Amino acid sequence: MTPVIVVDQLSKRFGARLAVDRVSFDVRAGEVMGLLGPNGSGKTTILRILAGYLRPSSGTACVAGFDVVAEGLEARRYVGYVPEDVPLYTHMRVDEFLAFMGRLKGLTGRPLHDGMASVCERLALSRVRHMLIGKLSRGYRQRVAIAQALLNDPPLLILDEPTNGLDPRQIIEMRELIRALATTHTILVTSHILGEIEKVAHRVAILLDGRLLAVQALDGNETGRHLRLTIRGRPQETVQTCLRAVPGVGDVTMQGIARGEVAEYLVQVHTVSLAESLTAALVAHGFGVLEIRPERADLETVFLQLTRAEATV
Amino acid sequence: MSALPTLLAKETKALFASPIAYAVIAVFLLLMGYSFTAFLFLNKTSTLVHLFFQAAVLFLLIVPVLTMRQFAEERKTGTLELLLTAPVRESDIVLAKFLASMAVNATMLALTLTYAGVLQAYGKPDWGPIYSGYLGLALLTAALVALGLTVSALTANQIVAAVVSLGLFLVLWTIDSLGSLLPYPFDNMVLSISLLAHFTPFATGAMYLSDVGFFVSLSLLGLFLSVRALARR
Numbered sequence: 001m002t003p004v005i006v007v008d009q010l011s012k013r014f015g016a017r018l019a020v021d022r023v024s025f026d027v028r029a030g031e032v033m034g035l036l037g038p039n040g041s042g043k044t045t046i047l048r049i050l051a052g053y054l055r056p057s058s059g060t061a062c063v064a065g066f067d068v069v070a071e072g073l074e075a076r077r078y079v080g081y082v083p084e085d086v087p088l089y090t091h092m093r094v095d096e097f098l099a100f101m102g103r104l105k106g107l108t109g110r111p112l113h114d115g116m117a118s119v120c121e122r123l124a125l126s127r128v129r130h131m132l133i134g135k136l137s138r139g140y141r142q143r144v145a146i147a148q149a150l151l152n153d154p155p156l157l158i159l160d161e162p163t164n165g166l167d168p169r170q171i172i173e174m175r176e177l178i179r180a181l182a183t184t185h186t187i188l189v190t191s192h193i194l195g196e197i198e199k200v201a202h203r204v205a206i207l208l209d210g211r212l213l214a215v216q217a218l219d220g221n222e223t224g225r226h227l228r229l230t231i232r233g234r235p236q237e238t239v240q241t242c243l244r245a246v247p248g249v250g251d252v253t254m255q256g257i258a259r260g261e262v263a264e265y266l267v268q269v270h271t272v273s274l275a276e277s278l279t280a281a282l283v284a285h286g287f288g289v290l291e292i293r294p295e296r297a298d299l300e301t302v303f304l305q306l307t308r309a310e311a312t313v
Numbered sequence: 314m315s316a317l318p319t320l321l322a323k324e325t326k327a328l329f330a331s332p333i334a335y336a337v338i339a340v341f342l343l344l345m346g347y348s349f350t351a352f353l354f355l356n357k358t359s360t361l362v363h364l365f366f367q368a369a370v371l372f373l374l375i376v377p378v379l380t381m382r383q384f385a386e387e388r389k390t391g392t393l394e395l396l397l398t399a400p401v402r403e404s405d406i407v408l409a410k411f412l413a414s415m416a417v418n419a420t421m422l423a424l425t426l427t428y429a430g431v432l433q434a435y436g437k438p439d440w441g442p443i444y445s446g447y448l449g450l451a452l453l454t455a456a457l458v459a460l461g462l463t464v465s466a467l468t469a470n471q472i473v474a475a476v477v478s479l480g481l482f483l484v485l486w487t488i489d490s491l492g493s494l495l496p497y498p499f500d501n502m503v504l505s506i507s508l509l510a511h512f513t514p515f516a517t518g519a520m521y522l523s524d525v526g527f528f529v530s531l532s533l534l535g536l537f538l539s540v541r542a543l544a545r546r
Contacts, residue, residue: 074400076398091330100323101395
């Protein structure tokens with residue numbers, strides 16, 4: 001698939017502080033990509049650079065093939081951006097605001113009218129179209145912010161912490177909305193809540209202190225890079241040595257405590273097809289293989305492993 | 314298509330929808346009207362020269378109030394992020410704010426034309442100095458608004474924007490008095506950037522292309538710096 005976003009060695013410095021440090025990743029067409037990291041990890045800065053609000057200190061970022069700095073105007077036409085704090089003109093009515101933003105995006109006449117009607121229907125804003133934005137609840141304001149981003153039907157949506165400040169019901173609605181939008185749009189979304197990202201994204205880029213730690217797929221195709229084996233055999237150290245000896249095997253850890261001769265092992269492999277080689281090796285050493293299955297990496301585990309590993313470096 | 318008309322409509326509406334514009338216009342007209350009446354009854358001469366100087370000083374105080382919120386408020390509330398991430402040029406955003414502020418100034422100046430009407434009705438005013446005085450005020454306010462926008466674009470705090478703009482305007486207005494204390498060629502250099510020195514010929518009925526060039530240049534410099542301040546992010 002063609003990448004809609006290509007970020008290459010992107011850095012952003014605010015005075016002495018390096019907010020983003022040589023980050024590179026891409027987002028493919030039709031994909032929902034999550035940027036994940038604790039507060040201050042550089043997520044918003046990266047989104048702001050992609051949306052054209054901030055300029056990178058070094059490196060490049062391209063949206064739909066347009067450099068966000070050199071061809072910023074063209075790049076911004078492809079982006080629907082919803083900033084983190086949902087900044088809106090609170091003195092405007094919803095209709096008035098949408099018309100204003102639509103005209104800025106080049107819509108006039110019938111396309112503007114149709115675009116406004118379409119987003120109001122899609123985001124259930126029809127009831128509040130004539131209300132002042134300042135009088136709306138946080139949930140409705142979030143919808144208005146998303147509505148303005150969708151007005152010109154851009155192929156790429158950039159959502160910065162879209163569930164921030166919402167109540168549990170609104171969070172569920174927002175998640176459903178992102179899922180629905182994902183069928184027709186490429187989406188780059190940030191959150192510091194792992195569970196939220198896990199529920200909507202195909203892949204996540206994990207950031208810490210401005211650096212990209214890893215890009216992790218969540219759709220099960222690439223995440224099955226661990227195998228969970230239940231093995232009968234002693235001593236456990238010998239079992240682990242046997243597993244590690246198979247070419248293509250990385251880290252091997254025993255999970256939980258052994259029940260007699262039986263223990264569970266998590267084996268890092270470069271491909272899940274190594275299951276056959278592992279079974280053969282274990283059987284050759286006289287160990288019993290009770291179960292072997294691909295392990296879908298839990299995002300929380302991956303995040304903690306990566307950030308912990310980073311902290312010990 | 315340029316986004317300028319859309320932005321200009323939004324900025325003009327925002328300015329005229331706020332009580333600030335009406336308060337500023339009301340105070341300006343009150344002070345101008347008082348001076349006009351007092352001068353007319355005391356001196357009985359059909360001239361507006363003194364009013365032009367008074368208007369210029371009032372604009373030094375009023376323009377910071379008009380421009381302080383233009384970018385500072387948008388930056389503080391975050392709406393500047395919406396504008397700058399929309400497919401519009403920074404120059405359109407700056408120009409829209411400039412023209413909207415100038416619309417308020419033009420309204421104030423247009424309302425003072427009644428004084429000229431009164432002079433025409435009851436006397437025989439020399440229209441040359443009146444035309445040049447209004448042109449001078451228009452050029453002066455354009456330069457002040459452009460510089461005020463630059464200051465506003467550099468901060469998220471409206472009060473800071475207003476105080477810095479006011480300080481800058483007062484320095485540029487009174488700097489010619491410093492010129493008399495300085496040796497050649499510094500005295501000329503200081504005079505060349507004095508707002509008062511360049512405005513006085515307009516108010517007294519003498520128009521020089523160099524003075525027009527000064528105010529136009531200052532306005533363009535202010536607009537350019539505002540665009541650069543927005544681009545620096």
